[in-house]
Amino acid sequence: MSGTYLGMPAFPEAAREAVRDGVLRANLRHATHTIRGKRALAVAELADWDRLRAAGRAVKDHTLRHLDRYLLQLEAAVTAAGGTVHWAADAEEANRIVTELVLATGERELVKVKSMATQEIGLNEALQAAGITAYETDLAELIVQLGHDRPSHILVPAIHRNRGEIRDIFRTEMGRWGRPAPEPLGDDPRELAEAARLHLREKFLRAEVAVSGANFMVAETGTMVVLESEGNGRMCLTLPETLISVVGVEKVVPTFRDLEIFLQTLPRSSTAERMNPYTTMWTGTTDGDGPSAFHLVLLDNGRTDTLADPVGRQALRCIRCSACLNVCPVYERAGGHAYGSVYPGPIGAILSPQLRGTADAIDASLPYASTLCGACYEVCPVAIDIPEVLLHLRERVAQGGPVTRDGIRVRIRPAHGHTAERAAMRAARLLLGHPGALRAGERLLARARRLRPRRLPGPGRAWTDSRELPAVPAESFRDWWAREREACR
Amino acid sequence: MSSRDRILARVRRAVGERGPEPEIPRDYLRVHGVRTPAESTDLLAAHLAEYRAKVHRTDEDGLPPLLTRLLAERGCETVLVPPALPPHWLAAAAGPVRIHDRAASTPSELDRVDSVVTGCALAVAETGTIVLDGGPDQGRRRITLIPDHHICVVRVPDQVVDSVPQALERLDPVRPLTWISGPSATSDIELDRVEGVHGPRTLEVVLLGAQ
Numbered sequence: 001m002s003g004t005y006l007g008m009p010a011f012p013e014a015a016r017e018a019v020r021d022g023v024l025r026a027n028l029r030h031a032t033h034t035i036r037g038k039r040a041l042a043v044a045e046l047a048d049w050d051r052l053r054a055a056g057r058a059v060k061d062h063t064l065r066h067l068d069r070y071l072l073q074l075e076a077a078v079t080a081a082g083g084t085v086h087w088a089a090d091a092e093e094a095n096r097i098v099t100e101l102v103l104a105t106g107e108r109e110l111v112k113v114k115s116m117a118t119q120e121i122g123l124n125e126a127l128q129a130a131g132i133t134a135y136e137t138d139l140a141e142l143i144v145q146l147g148h149d150r151p152s153h154i155l156v157p158a159i160h161r162n163r164g165e166i167r168d169i170f171r172t173e174m175g176r177w178g179r180p181a182p183e184p185l186g187d188d189p190r191e192l193a194e195a196a197r198l199h200l201r202e203k204f205l206r207a208e209v210a211v212s213g214a215n216f217m218v219a220e221t222g223t224m225v226v227l228e229s230e231g232n233g234r235m236c237l238t239l240p241e242t243l244i245s246v247v248g249v250e251k252v253v254p255t256f257r258d259l260e261i262f263l264q265t266l267p268r269s270s271t272a273e274r275m276n277p278y279t280t281m282w283t284g285t286t287d288g289d290g291p292s293a294f295h296l297v298l299l300d301n302g303r304t305d306t307l308a309d310p311v312g313r314q315a316l317r318c319i320r321c322s323a324c325l326n327v328c329p330v331y332e333r334a335g336g337h338a339y340g341s342v343y344p345g346p347i348g349a350i351l352s353p354q355l356r357g358t359a360d361a362i363d364a365s366l367p368y369a370s371t372l373c374g375a376c377y378e379v380c381p382v383a384i385d386i387p388e389v390l391l392h393l394r395e396r397v398a399q400g401g402p403v404t405r406d407g408i409r410v411r412i413r414p415a416h417g418h419t420a421e422r423a424a425m426r427a428a429r430l431l432l433g434h435p436g437a438l439r440a441g442e443r444l445l446a447r448a449r450r451l452r453p454r455r456l457p458g459p460g461r462a463w464t465d466s467r468e469l470p471a472v473p474a475e476s477f478r479d480w481w482a483r484e485r486e487a488c489r
Numbered sequence: 490m491s492s493r494d495r496i497l498a499r500v501r502r503a504v505g506e507r508g509p510e511p512e513i514p515r516d517y518l519r520v521h522g523v524r525t526p527a528e529s530t531d532l533l534a535a536h537l538a539e540y541r542a543k544v545h546r547t548d549e550d551g552l553p554p555l556l557t558r559l560l561a562e563r564g565c566e567t568v569l570v571p572p573a574l575p576p577h578w579l580a581a582a583a584g585p586v587r588i589h590d591r592a593a594s595t596p597s598e599l600d601r602v603d604s605v606v607t608g609c610a611l612a613v614a615e616t617g618t619i620v621l622d623g624g625p626d627q628g629r630r631r632i633t634l635i636p637d638h639h640i641c642v643v644r645v646p647d648q649v650v651d652s653v654p655q656a657l658e659r660l661d662p663v664r665p666l667t668w669i670s671g672p673s674a675t676s677d678i679e680l681d682r683v684e685g686v687h688g689p690r691t692l693e694v695v696l697l698g699a700q
Contacts, residue, residue: 046521087491093492156676162679163679206596229675235687277540278668281667286623288629
């Protein structure tokens with residue numbers, strides 16, 4: 001993954017900052033609770049929801065187990081339909097491929113459909129370095145781009161901004177990127193959307209190159225699928241001469257028929273609608289309709305490493321609906337930026353440390369950014385057991401062990417900062433293995449209970465930063481048990 | 490080693506031995522509920538309206554005057570027509586100027602057109618969706634995108650299916666497909682739904698069949 005977020009504080013520090021921000025918390029609470037309620041209604045309309053969920057999970061698992069075969073089938077189908085397929089092992093390679101393709105057109109600007117994959121690889125920054133300007137065209141992404149900000153939600157990246165903040169961003173920034181915002185500009189969403197329409201329309205109508213991701217790719221037919229609401233996707237996917245799609249290898253599904261599952265579960269899980277306003281499907285190029293050149297960049301960037309972990313690989317089933325963000329009590333309070341990744345929330349907490357490894361403090365802290373309440377698993381339309389993967393990753397962070405990095409099996413060491421935890425576990429093992437020592441220790445502790453400090457010294461301090469040290473009972477359980485049994489005789 | 494070979498090799502190492510696979514369960518429903526063709530059409534109309542598309546019903550004779558009225562109500566002066574739109578649909582003498590989408594016409598030229606009238610490939614009742622597949626009565630994808638007003642004619646009950654699974658089995662994936670459920674909308678500002686931003690802000694669907 002790109003180094004965009006180097007220097008990012010670990011989750012607990014970032015979250016502590018975020019929860020102090022009252023506006024942020026109010027914006028987030030309003031948004032997540034609204035969409036959460038609507039989603040439950042949309043899902044309840046389908047009597048076969050559980051069966052659709054099981055089928056979606058099975059299709060994804062099956063595809064992942066035969067990913068090599070389906071990628072080759074996809075490549076053949078896209079090529080036969082007039083497209084060109086490129087393979088990118090990491091972010092750098094993907095960025096280089098896209099940059100070269102754009103430079104070859106002679107263009108120095110392009111329009112973009114909202115895409116998690118291109119955010120993940122830091123494509124806009126890489127293009128900028130090559131003198132190419134990439135314009136985000138999704139309204140929320142536009143707000144983020146104009147605000148020199150980072151996205152904080154998978155579906156609604158500007159969820160952390162309210163209408164007043166958005167008006168201020170449009171007023172000061174639109175003119176620097178193109179058509180300025182109309183004066184005067186109020187903060188009514190309708191007025192703000194109209195300003196965005198005018199600002200972006202001049203870009204759509206002259207764009208020669210577009211970059212997108214895709215929600216699904218069909219191996220059997222080579223069909224690409226993009227779901228959206230605004231029509232900015234349709235603009236980018238059909239008006240320019242050249243279309244470049246950067247898509248994670250896990251987005252492939254075997255057959256056109258498989259879409260019948262995901263076209264039912266994705267919109268209801270993400271925007272809580274029966275169907276999103278616009279879905280575009282295209283297969284290679286079509287004479288006289290849409291781009292005359294289509295390039296597909298298949299992106300690995302840590303996905304095959306994730307696939308190598310039998311527990312963690314289920315994260316690759318993710319269809320990026322963001323339902324898990326909207327139900328998560330931790331996300332609701334901490335906000336998306338605290339996760340230090342383009343993938344925030346519960347899915348980000350399991351995806352980022354797998355795609356990027358756990359070497360950075362932020363990535364090592366993400367598996368702990370959860371209460372393990374299980375709400376994320378309940379709403380997941382492809383049944384990813386996020387709590388299971390979180391526990392698995394916590395174990396990896398604390399204990400170290402074998403992982404695959406860049407296709408190679410390596411053994412990682414326990415992450416820094418977990419030495420106290422391991423020392424405590426070793427001590428516990430020792431004590432529990434020696435009943436006499438345990439009893440003596442317990443009695444000593446009971447007698448010294450008045451001296452109990454509120455906070456632990458030394459390496460235990462971090463633990464008591466956010467917790468009270470439990471009270472020590474006057475008598476240990478074992479002593480109580482022995483006494484009671486004595487009394488019964 | 491090329492990145493293609495490297496990625497494929499990594500996949501093969503990652504998944505290891507591949508034993509027998511469980512079947513993918515396909516016991517989900519093909520359709521949610523049993524409906525007569527008339528009921529399916531009613532459901533389509535209800536769901537389209539819920540997503541703020543304007544729904545009209547008429548028969549073959551009523552279609553030309555209805556289209557004339559809908560275009561006049563918006564003060565439409567120019568209307569885009571796909572190459573094989575049935576000529577009698579816009580037969581009324583004093584109508585807006587018809588514009589044809591030519592290969593040479595630029596997006597900016599199309600941007601100056603007021604409205605577009607098309608047919609469709611099919612419509613999905615359970616989701617309130619119309620699907621265009623670039624057929625001769627629908628034209629290229631861009632003509633239903635750039636003008637601010639789209640009138641789409643659906644032949645009922647022939648072009649109405651109940652569900653997404655039924656829709657997919659009737660569509661040809663090789664054709665460029667556009668699924669439209671209500672007009673363009675955004676909820677990016679405080680999750681307030683706003684119609685418009687980029688696609689047509691007004692979608693009118695005419696259900697064409699025996700009255």
